[in-house]
Amino acid sequence: MSHSTDPAVRALVAGVLWPGFLGHRAPDWLLRALDEGLAGAVYFGHNVDAGSPDQLATLSRSLKDARPGVLLGVDEEGGSVSRLESAHGSTLPGAAQLGRVDDVDTTRAVGVELGRRVRAAGATVVLAPVADVNTNPRNPVIGVRSFGSTPELVGRHVAAMTEGIQSAGVAACAKHFPGHGDTVVDSHHGLPRVELDRRTLEAEHLPPFQAAIEAGVAAIMTSHVVVPAFGELPATLNAALLGDLRERGFAGTIVTDALDMAAIRSGFGSGRGAVLALKAGADLLCIGNPSALGPKGGTTDDLADYREVRDAILAALDDGELSVAEVERASRSVANLSAWVSAGEHVPVPDEATFDAEAVVRGAIRVSDPVELAGRELTVLDLRDRATVAVASTADPFTEALSASVACERVGVGPLLQRDVVAVLADALAHIPSDRAVVALVDAVQPGSAQRQAVRVLAAARPGSIAVNAGLPAQQPLAVPTIDAFGVSRVTAQAVAELVTGGAGR
Known part of the structure; x- marks a missing residue:
């Protein structure tokens, strides 16, 4: 039996995939995939019905019923980036504002509130905090999403935000390793390069990720950024960079940034990118946003995006480019994250945080x-x-x-x-x-x-x-x-x- 037709191998592959989907309810294909072992799904703004306060929690329950321990991620940073409040804008201060006020207790409290809101929606993984140090003022995609321009400032707030989020019983995912802060290209639209030597990268961009690791962050997201000091492959596909992350003591789950972003899709293709990411040491493959707000302009659908990545991995297993052992390694890490979030459901839900969001913003x-x-x-x-x-x-x-x-x-x-x-x-x-x-x-x-x-x-x-x-x-x-x-x-x-x-x- 070939790998592509072996039910056990197909379940193994599904267990490292993290797709987006369209609509306010779970499509049939997603429910079938969860039944076959799919890791979970990522929510985007188009999955949230602003007119129905309980809609997302109801959706989450349906997905958890389909598969216990399912990983439900949401890109909820507060400030400029919000899915839960995408219809009207976030009511939480953003990272740059928190960095300007520079009160780690406030940042931790914002993290608690962010985690509490995500948990109330039934999601289990928060794609935050942003650990990028925004050293390039022309950066088109990080900017105010960063806590600041120095590693010390960013590091202490990344640690505080991580602690706050995870105290609410949901997993934090720091991003975008090894740093997207010195770029002038948005990886949604092209392939950025960071022309820094290893010593400068180590001094200016990696400390916040180390701070996240020491704070116990459950997951870290890669960037689609080329760092020539580590070779010509973007970090998501770069074994040297992902190996460096492991050498820093990170034992959690390495999550890719969305594989449908142009930095990967244009040069490699989402499917090929998924194969290379697994070979490089990534664990959970975020497939991306299938909505019209995404970089493909709605030219493909959610199931087609999922199949493209799944089938490319199965083909790579069939032709021997990818080994079952490599997928098993990633699957174990994803299973550990699933166990983490399952345990988090037993953490007492925190009270609504008491910080003054308006005062933080006015102070910034x-x-x-x-x-x-x-x-x-x-x-x-x-x-x-x-x-x-x-x-x-x-x-x-x-x-x-x-x-x-x-x-x-x-x-x-x-x-x-x-x-x-x-x-x-x-x-x-x-x-x-x-x-x-x-x-x-x-x-x-x-x-x-x-x-x-x-x-x-x-x-x-x-x-x-x-x-x-x-x-x-x-x-x-x-x-x-x-x-x-x-x-x-x-x-x-x-x-x-x-x-x-x-x-x-x-």
């Missing part, structure tokens, strides 16, 4: 100059490009919060929209009365960026304008007074709206 916001807008009519020009796939939210909480009090107009000028900055601004301002104050909403303002150029044009055309920056600030100030918000969560948007419409400065 920075205002470059006094903002004097009280009593003036306002128009917000949203100059941002579309959100990164990592955020993948159906909400735009900033403009939702601001539009409750002021007029908002979307006039994105980012590179993905390929629009002439001066022409866009001239057209937008022609429709705004000259006595109105203009608020530019931006999130990418490093030197040379289209949004920075747009703010410069705005400053010349409409003196008295201001900017609200939802991303990381640049070292060089913008041409107008600026409110640096360090995030795009709902709670952040509300705090910024109060500053803008109240004309307050600090």
Whole structure:
């Protein structure tokens, strides 16, 4: 009997796969796969019905009934990245805000609350905290998702967040090893490279992962990042890098970042990437997001994505490229994680955390100059490009919060929209009365960026304008007074709206 037709081997392969799926209910194929030994599933925003508070918990129960110990993951970082609150934006502070406040007790409390919410939804694995040190200010995908730009700061908050999440009885998964913070390419769209030598990587990017290990993190997610000091394969497929992770004392489960991301899909294919990841030492293979919000634009479906990866592994077993022993190794690690989350269900559910999310956000916001807008009519020009796939939210909480009090107009000028900055601004301002104050909403303002150029044009055309920056600030100030918000969560948007419409400065 070939491996691909052996029920025991097929169950072994299913046990290391972690697909996404479409809809608010479990599709039949997913239930069949769970019955055949599938490790579990990953929730995305499209799996959450915001109009039905109990929907996700009900879905989780159905999956747990299909297979006890099932691993149900959710990409819930708080701040900019939320699946549970994707419809309206997160009510938790984000990592950059927590890093600016720099109170590890608060970060731990936020972790407890995050874990409590995930557990209430029936999920068992939190794809957080972000352990990346954001050393490159042009980073298009990490940015405010990181606690900061130094390994010491990030490390202490990664440890605190890990402890908080796991005290709620759910597993934390630190990401994205060995660090996605020095990249200028988003791995959802391309293959990033980190041109650092081993000594620099060790000093600047690996300490937060060590802190997570020492905090007892149950899982660590790989990055699809090439580090030439370790060879030309991205970390997810790189035996040297994953071996280095094990040598650091990590005995938990190595989870791949989504295999449908362009960094893997374009160069290798999701199926081939899965085979190489297993050979490199990865354990649990995250297949990815099949929704229209994902990088494939909804051109394939959930079952096709699953079959592509499963069948590639079975074929590699048949032709001898992959050994059964390699899959068994990964399966044992996944089984250990399953046992961990099963034990977590007996941990007492923590009370709702008592930290003040609004106070954290207000404490993190920075205002470059006094903002004097009280009593003036306002128009917000949203100059941002579309959100990164990592955020993948159906909400735009900033403009939702601001539009409750002021007029908002979307006039994105980012590179993905390929629009002439001066022409866009001239057209937008022609429709705004000259006595109105203009608020530019931006999130990418490093030197040379289209949004920075747009703010410069705005400053010349409409003196008295201001900017609200939802991303990381640049070292060089913008041409107008600026409110640096360090995030795009709902709670952040509300705090910024109060500053803008109240004309307050600090």
